[in-house]
Amino acid sequence: xxxxxxxxxxxxxxxxxxxxxxxxxxxxxxxxxxxxxxxxxxxxxxxxxxxxxxxxxxxxxxxxxxxxxxxxxxxxxxxxxxxxxxxxxxxxxxxxxxxxxxxxxxxxxxxxxxxxxxxxxxxxxxxxxxxxxxxxxxxxxxxxxxxxxxxxxxxxxxxxxxxxxxxxxxxxxxxxxxxxxxxxxxxxxxxxxxxxxxxxxxxxxxxxxxxxxxxxxxxxxxxxxxxxxxxxxxxxxxxxxxxxxxxxxxxxxxxxxxxxxxxxxxxxxxxxxxxxxxx
Amino acid sequence: xxxxxxxxxxxxxxxxxxxxxxxxxxxxxxxxxxxxxxxxxxxxxxxxxxxxxxxxxxxxxxxxxxxxxxxxxxxxxxxxxxxxxxxxxxxxxxxxxxxxxxxxxxxxxxxxxxxxxxxxxxxxxxxxxxxxxxxxxxxxxxxxxxxxxxxxxxxxxxxxxxxxxxxxxxxxxxxxxxxxxxxxxxxxxxxxxxxxxxxxxxxxxxxxxxxxxxxxxxxxxxxxxxxxxxxxxxxxxxxxxxxxxxxxxxxxxxxxxxxxxxxxxxxxxxxxxxxxxxxxxxxxxxxxxxxxxxxxxxxxxxxxxxxxxxxxxxxxxxxxxxxxxxxxxxxxxxxxxxxxxxxxxxxxxxxxxxxxxxxxxxxxxxxxxxxxxxxxxxxxxxxxxxxxx
Numbered sequence: 001x002x003x004x005x006x007x008x009x010x011x012x013x014x015x016x017x018x019x020x021x022x023x024x025x026x027x028x029x030x031x032x033x034x035x036x037x038x039x040x041x042x043x044x045x046x047x048x049x050x051x052x053x054x055x056x057x058x059x060x061x062x063x064x065x066x067x068x069x070x071x072x073x074x075x076x077x078x079x080x081x082x083x084x085x086x087x088x089x090x091x092x093x094x095x096x097x098x099x100x101x102x103x104x105x106x107x108x109x110x111x112x113x114x115x116x117x118x119x120x121x122x123x124x125x126x127x128x129x130x131x132x133x134x135x136x137x138x139x140x141x142x143x144x145x146x147x148x149x150x151x152x153x154x155x156x157x158x159x160x161x162x163x164x165x166x167x168x169x170x171x172x173x174x175x176x177x178x179x180x181x182x183x184x185x186x187x188x189x190x191x192x193x194x195x196x197x198x199x200x201x202x203x204x205x206x207x208x209x210x211x212x213x214x215x216x217x218x219x220x221x222x223x224x225x226x227x228x229x230x231x232x233x234x235x236x237x238x239x240x241x242x243x244x245x246x247x248x249x250x251x252x253x254x255x256x257x258x259x260x261x262x263x264x265x266x267x268x269x270x271x272x273x274x275x276x277x278x279x
Numbered sequence: 280x281x282x283x284x285x286x287x288x289x290x291x292x293x294x295x296x297x298x299x300x301x302x303x304x305x306x307x308x309x310x311x312x313x314x315x316x317x318x319x320x321x322x323x324x325x326x327x328x329x330x331x332x333x334x335x336x337x338x339x340x341x342x343x344x345x346x347x348x349x350x351x352x353x354x355x356x357x358x359x360x361x362x363x364x365x366x367x368x369x370x371x372x373x374x375x376x377x378x379x380x381x382x383x384x385x386x387x388x389x390x391x392x393x394x395x396x397x398x399x400x401x402x403x404x405x406x407x408x409x410x411x412x413x414x415x416x417x418x419x420x421x422x423x424x425x426x427x428x429x430x431x432x433x434x435x436x437x438x439x440x441x442x443x444x445x446x447x448x449x450x451x452x453x454x455x456x457x458x459x460x461x462x463x464x465x466x467x468x469x470x471x472x473x474x475x476x477x478x479x480x481x482x483x484x485x486x487x488x489x490x491x492x493x494x495x496x497x498x499x500x501x502x503x504x505x506x507x508x509x510x511x512x513x514x515x516x517x518x519x520x521x522x523x524x525x526x527x528x529x530x531x532x533x534x535x536x537x538x539x540x541x542x543x544x545x546x547x548x549x550x551x552x553x554x555x556x557x558x559x560x561x562x563x564x565x566x567x568x569x570x571x572x573x574x575x576x577x578x579x580x581x582x583x584x585x586x587x588x589x590x591x592x593x594x595x596x597x598x599x600x601x602x603x604x605x606x607x608x609x610x611x612x613x614x615x616x617x618x619x620x621x622x623x624x625x626x627x628x629x630x631x632x633x634x635x636x637x638x639x640x641x642x643x644x645x646x647x648x649x650x651x652x653x654x655x656x657x658x659x660x661x662x663x664x665x666x667x668x
Contacts, residue, residue, distance in 0.1 A: 182347065184348035186554045242350035243350065
């Protein structure tokens, strides 16, 4: 009985944690809804996002609520997406953010511009878009107010995924979560990719060291002329079409490496730096 | 009830008709050099003319929306694919930037289409300038108004912006992309006479009325580009869904692509290509025509979805004790679940009487309606009520 009660409590807590957050437009004086809240699931997201729906689905989309708000001549749309997990929410943020602008400390990460804003917090990914006749108008203050109100209401993780800290920061351009086929290779299912001024690094998280070893073996077979390298538990380096100099290593359950460097030796040298940062 | 043939009949008819048609367009062969540089059979490229644009397009193009790495796009171009599709709204512009980077240095060899989801002419104009900048080009080959499902969504002032851009040389051809309402939209576009291309959802699950709409559009001179050719693919299904295994069965997606390519009025297709493996798989569609085995795979898929989707055959056994027009409601659900046309399904549902809209099938202990094809009537009705009411 006690166990059943505990189980019920856990289930209720889990249910509350995933309860859909009610959307409204009362983030600043004068703002009101201009229509009802609309809800979308994976089955009908296409009706709202057209082809862009594929992007949401690939990251692990659960559902979305959206509302149109207006204040006098101004209007905006808030999309609140609930993802399968916090990493997926952060991943979608990294896919949609402007890589030329810095990431602001909003939830796990966010960006506020003059007519749009986005951020990820916990399993939630939020996008706010101004619908304006005047495309030059600066509505940063409105965006900030809306983001502040939503951030306060949403519960969940506020730190970016740990793996992001592993990438060396020198000459780092951007980091994003690739939801499938890292480097364009189906074998590398899902992982983080860091783009540098030259080349790119990646970290793929496999479930176990054994499954990582299995994928590593297949990867090595994939690259003709691959030679062993001394990085992590096991590694190879190669020169390949489209990926240039590449080094792939396995460290525990992680598959990682560097690609698109001028030669395989440089890729191996950079991979060793990355391996040293992976726990 | 609809008098259209069932999807199974449509599939068979489509296959037979396709086999009887003359081969369209030129073909050429080139060696396929996979990323691993291991030797494989040559890939045959198949070309068709994109309506009045006169552009020669490969029948397999590339939807770049979820491409995981720019190298996949570069390799597709190296292998001869010449039609690449993106949109202003994909990943907030990051997708246009990826396409630009991947195709750098080969602008004249490729055809790039992008789309704008702008809600007014000012935003549309701004989107054009942004797309040109992000795609790092002086011109866009085909510029679509994005996701328009009825003529009401395409005001004249937005068409005027498209036409002006064409006159200025910023775009070569203009068009509209559409996910639903094609039966109304395509004839309107044909009659309007200003659009060069239409990008439309089209796949083997759709009924014959779609085929007729596309044929009429093509005969008016518009180039027809097909998307959603994989019928949504497995991505929309959750793990554990019984259809997932069938849909991910080897060759199933390729068969769906070949089915569309077989249609003579489709100039090219833009399946989403994520990685090198999918690229290699889709390229096969140009060299291996739709076969009896492919037909079997697609038929099996239709069988798999039978418990879920009404065939609109009009052969329902029994009548609802609460007077619900069961076949109609199931058809509305098919619009949403089968064709991805949620708005249309809900619109039709809301046209039911207020009394019928409030009925909940879950309240009945026994359903008095049976489907000869095995549609689970009660649960599907309940889903329609959950989705639309």
